[in-house]
Structures are given as C-alpha cells and as structure tokens.
Amino acid sequence: MLSEERKQQLDEIIIRYPQKQAAMLPALHLIQEQEGFISKNAMQYIADYLEVPIGHVLGVVTFYTMFYDKPIGRHHIQVCTNVSCHLLGGETLVGHIGSRCGIKPGETSPDGKFTLSEVECLGSCGTAPMMQINDDYYENLTGEKVNSILDSLK
Ligand code: FES
Structure with a gap:
C-alpha cells in the first residue's frame, strides 16, 4: 500500500528503534500523507508491517486528532x-x-x-x-x- 519511496522511509525509521511498533506514529503519518486518510485496509497494512494487532493501530488512529479514519475536506x-x-x-x-x-x-x-x-x-x-x-x-x-x-x- 505504501509507495516504494515511503516504504523505504519507513524502513529507515524502523531500524532506529528496538521494536518495530515504536515506529507507529511515523508509519501512520506516511500513510496519511499518501492516502489523505487512514482506511481500515491501511490500518491492517500498518498492523502487518509493524507486526501488531489491528486493534492497536485503531486505538492510535482514533486517539490522536491529527489522524483521520475517513476522507476529510481540503x-x-x-x-x-x-x-x-x-x-x-x-x-x-x-x-x-x-x-x-x-x-x-x-x-x-x-x-x-x-x-x-x-x-x-x-x-x-x-x-x-x-x-x-x-x-x-x-x-x-x-x-x-x-x-x-x-x-x-x-
Ligand atoms: S485552550 Fe490551549 S489552545 Fe485553546
């Protein structure tokens, strides 16, 4: 789902942390920059990529007001x-x-x-x-x- 360029950015971010899931916020920013919002499919993609349950991703997306789980206006x-x-x-x-x-x-x-x-x-x-x-x-x-x-x- 992430473009090759963004995937490479995320991989570079992930190696800075002892655990993949610590890259959750930058991962969500990258996907939102690309897609405009974070769909259920995007949440599953990030969950798989960071090897965490989708509920964990959903919790982060719905906690922070800077993340959108549906399309928003310009x-x-x-x-x-x-x-x-x-x-x-x-x-x-x-x-x-x-x-x-x-x-x-x-x-x-x-x-x-x-x-x-x-x-x-x-x-x-x-x-x-x-x-x-x-x-x-x-x-x-x-x-x-x-x-x-x-x-x-x-
Ligand atoms: S109360 Fe802090 S910015 Fe509005």
Missing part, C-alpha cells in the same frame, strides 16, 4: 474549545464557522472544501481563541477575522 478546520479558548468564545466560533460552512463539528461540506472539528488544547492558550486549518495556526480570533480567513481559502 481545509480541515480544528477549533480549540478547551479551557482558555472556551473562556474566550471557542464554542461561539464553532457555531459561527459551522453556519458559514453549512456543517456541524465532525462533518464535511458537500463540496469537499471544509471539514469542521472541535478539538482539545492545541498548545496555543496564550493566543486564545484559536484554530488550526491544515498545518497553520490562526490566533486571537474574532468573528470578523474568521470571516476573512474563510474567504481567503480556495
């Missing part, structure tokens, strides 16, 4: 609603973004453009409320700021 909007962000209106932003994009948390817009998620602390509490879209952080958010960010996304 722009994955993750709004923090943990303590600092909650106190400064994180939930209001979730509602605002949801009504602008026509989706609820956990959903993807029908055109595949946006996926909205409510997430735990992203480690940027000093700039709350904040959100992450794909790999970028957007901080000290207001409704207006969110509007202009969403307008700028293709």
Whole structure:
C-alpha cells in the first residue's frame, strides 16, 4: 500500500528503534500523507508491517486528532474549545464557522472544501481563541477575522 519511496522511509525509521511498533506514529503519518486518510485496509497494512494487532493501530488512529479514519475536506478546520479558548468564545466560533460552512463539528461540506472539528488544547492558550486549518495556526480570533480567513481559502 505504501509507495516504494515511503516504504523505504519507513524502513529507515524502523531500524532506529528496538521494536518495530515504536515506529507507529511515523508509519501512520506516511500513510496519511499518501492516502489523505487512514482506511481500515491501511490500518491492517500498518498492523502487518509493524507486526501488531489491528486493534492497536485503531486505538492510535482514533486517539490522536491529527489522524483521520475517513476522507476529510481540503481545509480541515480544528477549533480549540478547551479551557482558555472556551473562556474566550471557542464554542461561539464553532457555531459561527459551522453556519458559514453549512456543517456541524465532525462533518464535511458537500463540496469537499471544509471539514469542521472541535478539538482539545492545541498548545496555543496564550493566543486564545484559536484554530488550526491544515498545518497553520490562526490566533486571537474574532468573528470578523474568521470571516476573512474563510474567504481567503480556495
Ligand atoms: S485552550 Fe485553546 S489552545 Fe490551549
């Protein structure tokens, strides 16, 4: 399932560890980079490759919010609603973004453009409320700021 290039990368990572299963996170990142999400088949592939039960892979994929077990939109909007962000209106932003994009948390817009998620602390509490879209952080958010960010996304 992994391309030859990614398989080679994973093999190079595996030899750094005393046990193959220690390479679980990089293995999952590699497959998600390639496929866009981690399907059941991909989980089985990684389980076989690292010689662990599939339940172990499933547990890791479902624990970390950065791994997706189904296809997501081009722009994955993750709004923090943990303590600092909650106190400064994180939930209001979730509602605002949801009504602008026509989706609820956990959903993807029908055109595949946006996926909205409510997430735990992203480690940027000093700039709350904040959100992450794909790999970028957007901080000290207001409704207006969110509007202009969403307008700028293709
Ligand atoms: S509480 Fe939102 S980034 Fe920490």
